[in-house]
Amino acid sequence: MTMHDLIEKLKERPATATSEQLAVQKQEWLNAIKRLFEDIERWIEPAVSEGVLRTSRVETELIEQDLGSYMAPSLHITDGRLTVRIEPVGAAVVSVFAGGKRHVGLRGSVNLVCGPTKIPLARTQSGTWKAFPMRGEARDVTEESFAEILGEVLLDD
Amino acid sequence: MINFPRADEITEAYQDQVEALERLFRARASLRTDHTSRFHRFSDADIQDRLEQDRRELDLWTVMMLTASFEATMRADARDRIDSRTKDALRKPLRDLYEEHQDRVRLDDLLAMWEGHAAVGPTMKQNVHTLLKHRHWLAHGRHWTNKHGAMPSPLDARAQLDDYAQALQATIPDFPRG
Numbered sequence: 001m002t003m004h005d006l007i008e009k010l011k012e013r014p015a016t017a018t019s020e021q022l023a024v025q026k027q028e029w030l031n032a033i034k035r036l037f038e039d040i041e042r043w044i045e046p047a048v049s050e051g052v053l054r055t056s057r058v059e060t061e062l063i064e065q066d067l068g069s070y071m072a073p074s075l076h077i078t079d080g081r082l083t084v085r086i087e088p089v090g091a092a093v094v095s096v097f098a099g100g101k102r103h104v105g106l107r108g109s110v111n112l113v114c115g116p117t118k119i120p121l122a123r124t125q126s127g128t129w130k131a132f133p134m135r136g137e138a139r140d141v142t143e144e145s146f147a148e149i150l151g152e153v154l155l156d157d
Numbered sequence: 158m159i160n161f162p163r164a165d166e167i168t169e170a171y172q173d174q175v176e177a178l179e180r181l182f183r184a185r186a187s188l189r190t191d192h193t194s195r196f197h198r199f200s201d202a203d204i205q206d207r208l209e210q211d212r213r214e215l216d217l218w219t220v221m222m223l224t225a226s227f228e229a230t231m232r233a234d235a236r237d238r239i240d241s242r243t244k245d246a247l248r249k250p251l252r253d254l255y256e257e258h259q260d261r262v263r264l265d266d267l268l269a270m271w272e273g274h275a276a277v278g279p280t281m282k283q284n285v286h287t288l289l290k291h292r293h294w295l296a297h298g299r300h301w302t303n304k305h306g307a308m309p310s311p312l313d314a315r316a317q318l319d320d321y322a323q324a325l326q327a328t329i330p331d332f333p334r335g
Contacts (some may be wrong), residue, residue, distance in 0.1 A: 063303075065306040081200075082202065083202075090306060095308075095313065095316070096313065097313050098312065115179075115204065115205040116208040117214070123326075134175060148271055154162060156183050156184065156186045157183045157187070
């Protein structure tokens with residue numbers, strides 16, 4: 001390898017963020033998860049009041065290449081028979097392939113998991129969240145769409 | 158000639174199996190009462206746990222298969238390029254690599270050779286090299302903590318491998334050969 005080759009290889013390495021930048025990125029990511037969970041808890045509050053759903057939060061360890069190991073919350077929703085878990089995947093997720101196409105420009109993702117169903121909910125650049133089912137269209141995560149998703153996973157045929 | 162399933166065959170089979178698992182989950186009421194079912198008398202929570210474990214393993218197996226298919230593609234291409242005496246810039250360095258290491262050429266060395274000739278972006282390289290580390294962890298018994306971040310879904314892994322292959326094709330249009 002010549003010095004020229006070395007310089008080119010050093011230049012083409014991905015830029016590394018400082019530890020302060022990574023700390024800010026991690027905190028922003030954790031705040032985004034917190035806001036999503038607060039929205040969901042608000043949306044399903046009537047079902048909780050009716051006694052048909054219960055929620056709880058647990059802390060889980062995440063390991064990401066840039067952010068290292070850290071604790072992040074998961075939200076559990078149960079109807080007494082099944083439990084839907086919304087678990088953070090990582091701040092580094094920038095694209096999701098679903099519905100036969102690739103969705104890019106994302107800023108972190110959580111998974112909605114219930115049995116074999118796993119639906120990525122990813123944060124867009126504008127800070128909103130979108131659900132990306134493997135089949136069908138991506139949809140904004142709203143009170144209405146979230147109720148539909150919960151119905152799809154909690155209700156049987 | 159590659160005997161290993163291609164990436165599109167693997168992802169097609171994967172999506173069929175995910176849909177089957179999801180439909181099985183939705184049919185849990187009838188499974189519980191069917192005495193011929195493996196899920197006879199299971200509670201909802203038991204069926205959830207079992208099928209979730211099935212999906213988790215299916216995802217891991219599929220990522221492993223996709224990376225193995227990618228390796229098969231890279232190796233078959235190199236062999237064919239050497240045997241066919243192609244006129245591109247890769248053949249001679251590949252031939253030298255195979256002459257030096259015989260049939261024990263490391264995949265990392267093959268990729269390094271391509272990356273020295275093709276314009277593969279740093280993120281693409283990082284994604285593929287991380288996938289190969291996941292594959293290593295999967296194929297060697299998962300007996301240590303995998304610190305390479307979240308495992309991408311099979312469909313995301315496929316997209317990352319496609320990006321890499323397209324970057325190689327942009328420089329050597331007849332990739333992959335074999």
